[in-house]
Amino acid sequence: MMYTIPIYSNDPWLINFIKSINPSFTTIQLKNASRICQGLLSSMDHKSIASIAEALVEARDQSSLNRFLNESNWGLNPWEMDANRIKVMQRYKQTSFTSGGSIVIDDSLLAKSGKAMDLVHPHFDHCSFVMQPGLSLVTTNYSDDAKNYNLLKEAYLRKEYLEHLGASDQFKTKIKIATEFIEKIVETVPSVLAQKPTFLFDSWFLSKPVVGTLKKYELKYVSRAKSNRIIVGLHMNLKEYADTVLKPTAFKEITIQSVRAPESLFAYTAILPISNLGDVKVVFVKNELNGPVKAYLVSNDLKRSGTEIIEAYKARWPIETDYKNNKQYLGLSEFHLRKKEGILRYLTLCFLTSTYLEYCRLMGIFGHSFGKRVDLSSKGKEVRAYQHLMFERFLIWLDYQFSQEKNLYDLMRFFRDEATHCIDAIQFVHQSTLSSLIIEGGGM
Numbered sequence: 001m002m003y004t005i006p007i008y009s010n011d012p013w014l015i016n017f018i019k020s021i022n023p024s025f026t027t028i029q030l031k032n033a034s035r036i037c038q039g040l041l042s043s044m045d046h047k048s049i050a051s052i053a054e055a056l057v058e059a060r061d062q063s064s065l066n067r068f069l070n071e072s073n074w075g076l077n078p079w080e081m082d083a084n085r086i087k088v089m090q091r092y093k094q095t096s097f098t099s100g101g102s103i104v105i106d107d108s109l110l111a112k113s114g115k116a117m118d119l120v121h122p123h124f125d126h127c128s129f130v131m132q133p134g135l136s137l138v139t140t141n142y143s144d145d146a147k148n149y150n151l152l153k154e155a156y157l158r159k160e161y162l163e164h165l166g167a168s169d170q171f172k173t174k175i176k177i178a179t180e181f182i183e184k185i186v187e188t189v190p191s192v193l194a195q196k197p198t199f200l201f202d203s204w205f206l207s208k209p210v211v212g213t214l215k216k217y218e219l220k221y222v223s224r225a226k227s228n229r230i231i232v233g234l235h236m237n238l239k240e241y242a243d244t245v246l247k248p249t250a251f252k253e254i255t256i257q258s259v260r261a262p263e264s265l266f267a268y269t270a271i272l273p274i275s276n277l278g279d280v281k282v283v284f285v286k287n288e289l290n291g292p293v294k295a296y297l298v299s300n301d302l303k304r305s306g307t308e309i310i311e312a313y314k315a316r317w318p319i320e321t322d323y324k325n326n327k328q329y330l331g332l333s334e335f336h337l338r339k340k341e342g343i344l345r346y347l348t349l350c351f352l353t354s355t356y357l358e359y360c361r362l363m364g365i366f367g368h369s370f371g372k373r374v375d376l377s378s379k380g381k382e383v384r385a386y387q388h389l390m391f392e393r394f395l396i397w398l399d400y401q402f403s404q405e406k407n408l409y410d411l412m413r414f415f416r417d418e419a420t421h422c423i424d425a426i427q428f429v430h431q432s433t434l435s436s437l438i439i440e441g442g443g444m
Contacts, residue, residue, distance in 0.1 A: 041330065
């Protein structure tokens with residue numbers, strides 16, 4: 001029995017979008033990819049492959065979707081598809097990188113409890129501060145004033161997990177993954193060297209390899225720093241410097257623009273030689289003038305003011321909202337696949353779906369369908385707009401069935417469970433529905 005509006009997955013825009021990302025897909029593979037993507041966009045509470053297969057109008061065989069994810073030859077691996085997705089978004093002015101944009105590096109834990117699933121093992125959860133089983137995903141996002149979409153992703157596998165599998169030679173730190181991301185972005189979009197978007201990351205990724213890779217390409221970064229970062233030549237760390245050298249009068253009140261309302265902070269800015277970083281601009285940030293320093297921000301862009309560095313770091317937040325929205329609306333962490341290949345492909349289609357929503361909004365596809373007044377101010381509203389399009393496609397499918405001389409009983413029989421093809425029961429439901437309409441509406 002279905003728990004959502006049946007999915008008629010004929011979206012030519014989506015199919016063309018997928019095909020431009022993986023031209024190796026056959027016609028059947030394109031349809032299966034489109035079915036999964038639209039299942040992720042549907043209104044189902046739980047978006048497993050089984051529930052997606054059951055909701056499809058044109059195919060109900062879960063095994064075909066599982067084979068597509070786990071066994072089918074895609075021609076390209078997930079890493080190559082992610083790179084192609086970036087290239088597709090650079091084709092148009094509305095969707096491409098700009099000089100005022102940011103590229104954010106971050107990680108997120110997709111909590112999972114299945115013990116027989118590849119890639120899933122205990123990781124430290126920065127929210128609960130304990131080890132939690134799940135899949136640790138390192139990603140990059142591009143964002144500016146108009147757009148926000150995922151670029152690259154990779155599962156981080158702890159050394160102990162790989163040693164247990166006898167594959168310790170495959171171990172890569174999150175720092176190594178981040179440096180490979182930077183190299184891949186430059187290789188995929190050479191124009192970033194001219195556009196020079198700011199790279200943003202938290203203290204975990206503030207390391208000599210990451211900073212050195214950015215320096216090689218003359219790219220700027222803004223990062224949060226740990227309080228124990230050593231100031232070269234002063235024999236003290238940032239916290240000690242703040243506590244012993246800086247006086248409250250050294251801090252100036254600044255106003256930072258926020259989405260909700262302007263925010264007042266107190267900041268002191270200085271250029272300091274930091275171990276493994278060289279000379280960087282350091283911003284000491286307080287919430288209250290006489291309170292403790294709450295954050296230490298650093299940047300290799302020595303020309304930026306303290307206010308500009310704080311505002312730049314705040315631009316890191318869109319990757320957090322992207323994680324949240326993809327988990328809440330697109331089933332990012334709802335996979336039940338067991339094999340590595342299938343899981344990585346599922347995640348690839350999930351981020352492809354998220355990017356496709358941004359593509360539809362930025363290219364005016366939603367506006368073309370609903371008019372310029374449609375509210376697309378959040379990912380949730382983009383999802384609801386697309387779900388309405390899916391509903392309209394189902395209506396079109398129904399209209400076509402009636403044009404082929406199918407009647408109401410044929411359609412009700414089609415959507416019934418295979419074990420309950422009973423015309424009498426369908427007649428009963430039909431008559432009951434008509435009666436309720438007459439009672440509620442006062443006549444027909």
